[in-house]
Amino acid sequence: DTEVTQTPKHLVMGMTNKKSLKCEQHMGHRAMYWYKQKAKKPPELMFVYSYEKLSINESVPSRFSPECPNSSLLNLHLHALQPEDSALYLCASSQRVADQPQHFGDGTRLSIL
Amino acid sequence: QKEVEQNSGPLSVPEGAIASLNCTYSDRGSQSFFWYRQYSGKSPELIMSIYSNGDKEDGRFTAQLNKASQYVSLLIRDSQPSDSATYLCAAEPGGADGLTFGKGTHLIIQP
Numbered sequence: 001d002t003e004v005t006q007t008p009k010h011l012v013m014g015m016t017n018k019k020s021l022k023c024e025q026h027m028g029h030r031a032m033y034w035y036k037q038k039a040k041k042p043p044e045l046m047f048v049y050s051y052e053k054l055s056i057n058e059s060v061p062s063r064f065s066p067e068c069p070n071s072s073l074l075n076l077h078l079h080a081l082q083p084e085d086s087a088l089y090l091c092a093s094s095q096r097v098a099d100q101p102q103h104f105g106d107g108t109r110l111s112i113l
Numbered sequence: 114q115k116e117v118e119q120n121s122g123p124l125s126v127p128e129g130a131i132a133s134l135n136c137t138y139s140d141r142g143s144q145s146f147f148w149y150r151q152y153s154g155k156s157p158e159l160i161m162s163i164y165s166n167g168d169k170e171d172g173r174f175t176a177q178l179n180k181a182s183q184y185v186s187l188l189i190r191d192s193q194p195s196d197s198a199t200y201l202c203a204a205e206p207g208g209a210d211g212l213t214f215g216k217g218t219h220l221i222i223q224p
Contacts, residue, residue: 033211042201042214043157056211090156099145099164099205102212104156 003027004105006091012111015081021108023074023091031097032074034066035090037107043090049074050097081112115140117204119215127223132189134218136202139183143204146178148187151199151217160200161187192222 004025013019023032031050035043047066048056054066063085065077074091088107094100116139126132134148145164149157161176163169163185169176175188185204189196199217206213 042216043212045211045213048211058211088156097211101147101159101162103159104149107156 004091004093004103006089006105006108008108009106010109010111012113013078013081014113015083017081018077018079020078021076021089021091021110023076023105024072025093025103025105026072027093027095027103028071029093029095029103030071031094031100031102032068033092033094033102034074034076035092035104037088037090047076048097055097078110081110083112086110086112115143115204115206115213117202117213117215119200119202119218121216122219123221124218125221125223126192128192128194130192132192132196132220132222134187134189134200134202134220136185136187136215137183138185138202138204138213140204140206140213141180141183142206145205146176146185147203147205147212148174148176148185149201149203149214150196151201153199157201189220194222194224196220197222 034046037043049068067075090107091105092102094102148160151157163176173190177186201217202215203212
């Protein structure tokens with residue numbers, strides 16, 4: 001069991017759907033991250049939030065929209081995704097953005113039809 | 114461009130032997146280094162973190178860092194079949210840039 005909880009675990013959606021991925025941590029961490037991982041590839045950083053403010057957006061398409069409602073929650077809103085967006089989406093958190101290990105949730109496996 | 118390089122393997126090691134995993138990084142500004150273990154279909158699990166030159170031991174795992182050579186390694190003693198996984202090396206430059214991962218080394222422990 002991980003201390004970073006992601007829901008849902010699996011999601012299948014059409015290209016015209018709107019859905020959201022959710023992430024929650026109760027470790028008091030002030031940095032949260034979204035990564036995308038394709039099969040047999042390493043995780044790729046998408047977004048970094050530090051103290052609930054977006055600090056890094058790694059040139060991610062606008063069809064992915066992050067939101068950090070409070071220090072424990074992180075959402076990723078999805079709209080008009082493409083089949084190539086099918087991947088494992090990982091949330092992570094750390095005490096702060098620098099020099100601290102990141103702890104990952106179990107991920108959401110996303111399939112775009 | 115910040116890069117982390119790992120031999121993708123597979124690296125096959127007999128049960129009970131020492132598994133040695135290596136990693137190099139390109140960004141001299143990198144300050145923090147992490148090893149993650151990832152089983153197929155699962156998320157990365159933190160194994161070790163290391164911040165200063167030298168060795169750091171935790172149970173059967175030893176991480177080694179040499180900043181002059183830009184080299185990080187992970188030794189696994191008394192390898193067990195349950196150690197079979199992909200091991201990801203990650204580097205974090207100073208600041209808020211997030212982690213840069215290597216492509217991972219697929220380790221197979223042969224019973």
